[in-house]
Amino acid sequence: MLTNVAGNLVDPWWNRHSWLVWLLLGSLWLIAVVVAAVQVGQPQVLTGRGRLLLVALIIPVAVLALIVFNLPAKLISNGSTTPGNVPPTCRPSVASGYAPSQGPAPTGRPMPSPTQGAASAPGARMSVAVAANCDAYAFTLSSAGTIVYAQQTSVFSSGWTAFTAVPGSPSDIDSAPAAVADADGHLEVLARDSTGQVVDGWQDKTSGGWLWDNAVTGGPLPGTPVGDPGVTLAPGGEVAMVVRLSNGNVIATEQQDPNGTKGWTNWTNLHGDIAGNPVPFTDSDGRLDVFAITSSGTLAIDQLPGGGEWLGWSTVHGSSGQLVADPAPVNNLNDSTEVFVTTSSGSADHVWRTGADTWSWGVPVGNGGPTTLGATISGSMTAIEWPDGHVEVFARLSDGTLAHAWQLSPNGAAGWSAWGRLPGSPAAAPHAFTSAGNTVELIYLSHSAQAAFNFWESSSTQWSQDNLIGGGI
Incomplete structure (x- = not known):
């Protein structure tokens, strides 16, 4: 039961706000790389070959995050009839009890x-x-x-x-x-x-x-x-x-x-x-x-x-x-x-x-x-x-x-x-x-x-x- 309830709560939130999560993760990773580069006296990491190094560092972390968060499955299921993607405005409407809105x-x-x-x-x-x-x-x-x-x-x-x-x-x-x-x-x-x-x-x-x-x-x-x-x-x-x-x-x-x-x-x-x-x-x-x-x-x-x-x-x-x-x-x-x-x-x-x-x-x-x-x-x-x-x-x-x-x-x-x-x-x-x-x-x-x-x-x-x-x- 806990698994089902958690899935129903997390998936709709993820579908609405996943871009914020990825922006935050990317920003934290970039900050970490810059801080590390400055500490070792290598600020050139931000220019020339350093950019390639930065991309090389970000790609494997992004792939790992995709696997951990199962983002491909979530993107495919978004808006479909698969579980966990029930738009609130489309909840069951029997002959009574529709939630008020304009x-x-x-x-x-x-x-x-x-x-x-x-x-x-x-x-x-x-x-x-x-x-x-x-x-x-x-x-x-x-x-x-x-x-x-x-x-x-x-x-x-x-x-x-x-x-x-x-x-x-x-x-x-x-x-x-x-x-x-x-x-x-x-x-x-x-x-x-x-x-x-x-x-x-x-x-x-x-x-x-x-x-x-x-x-x-x-x-x-x-x-x-x-x-x-x-x-x-x-x-x-x-x-x-x-x-x-x-x-x-x-x-x-x-x-x-x-x-x-x-x-x-x-x-x-x-x-x-x-x-x-x-x-x-x-x-x-x-x-x-x-x-x-x-x-x-x-x-x-x-x-x-x-x-x-x-x-x-x-x-x-x-x-x-x-x-x-x-x-x-x-x-x-x-x-x-x-x-x-x-x-x-x-x-x-x-x-x-x-x-x-x-x-x-x-x-x-x-x-x-x-x-x-x-x-x-x-x-x-x-x-x-x-x-x-x-x-x-x-x-x-x-x-x-x-x-x-x-x-x-x-x-x-x-x-x-x-x-x-x-x-x-x-x-x-x-x-x-x-x-x-x-x-x-x-x-x-x-x-x-x-x-x-x-x-x-x-x-x-x-x-x-x-x-x-x-x-x-």
Whole structure:
């Protein structure tokens, strides 16, 4: 573990400051040579043949330093997908928790006319992870039961490859995949197969190819997993995963070290009485949280403090018994966790943390919900923090269209916009992520089983039309 952590800390620093190190070493060596020459009464070392002598002395020392510091390998790996070169702005961007920085604020979005769509399809959600080279990879379940992916080849425009099967993917996948970039930026994808096992695929650190485990090696399963697994990068850099069992319990496991070189911990049964998919989330206080909707329609949370034990499920105070679909957590600019949940009436409730174990519920997002659009929210929402710090939520409506609402200022002090429509007809809530272009993009499966995406066009201050991605799904 110490070797991995040290590598992640040293390599990015070296890539930014190696020229300073070499300048310092060269200056020290030149000073040493001059001082030695003066002391022996040979200042002519700085002229004529002395220059050749100086070069002859510097070259072997430089070669030795190259070997010791392994600079050639570092220069070759700089900017590539090899470990230790993960640009901070390209860290994994799941649907929530992007680090704030300067960026465009959404204004004046033109909305298209609504179109009728079919109902949400099981397994229709997509998962996106951003690799070390800053490219986004979208994963979803194909009609053949395999996991397929597309790679973003350029930010915006039609810069996605066609969907193709992940090499070695099992052909009996029975859930939406959950993708994440591990601590060194390589991709990992987990999913549940038809037997209930959670399978694990990851990029080989050396070849870049894919390796698979037929089951996450977290010890014996304490029950039969159902639904979709959820993943996140834990505060210590390990990938953490949760999944619901058929009896409503939730089980959890995580890598024993960052990048998973030591495998997975044994399964921990968090128990509970959960109705949907549990959602893991790393908050700004260094805790691993799991949010879920209970069978009684309330929002519940379990927490794993750093270096501690799971605290056990508790109901978020003030939670109504009218919540449906999976929650969508996100970090606000002030580092408070905010969770968005769909109600049985199709509106968007939200609650934010005000203390270690205290929460505050707000009025429904968007002035009571998208009823002004003649529709209600269908299924789960997606929440993301923009680079400028404000939060935006996206949802599929009951008429099959895509809608959104956003904070009018970071942390929501100025309230929320009304709900508005976006181009596209998703089969489920879209996946939102922050691209290498420092803007938000959406990707989703349409009702015609085609993948589509749209993005915020900062130059024209509006959302793009939906763009189709090729390849069979």
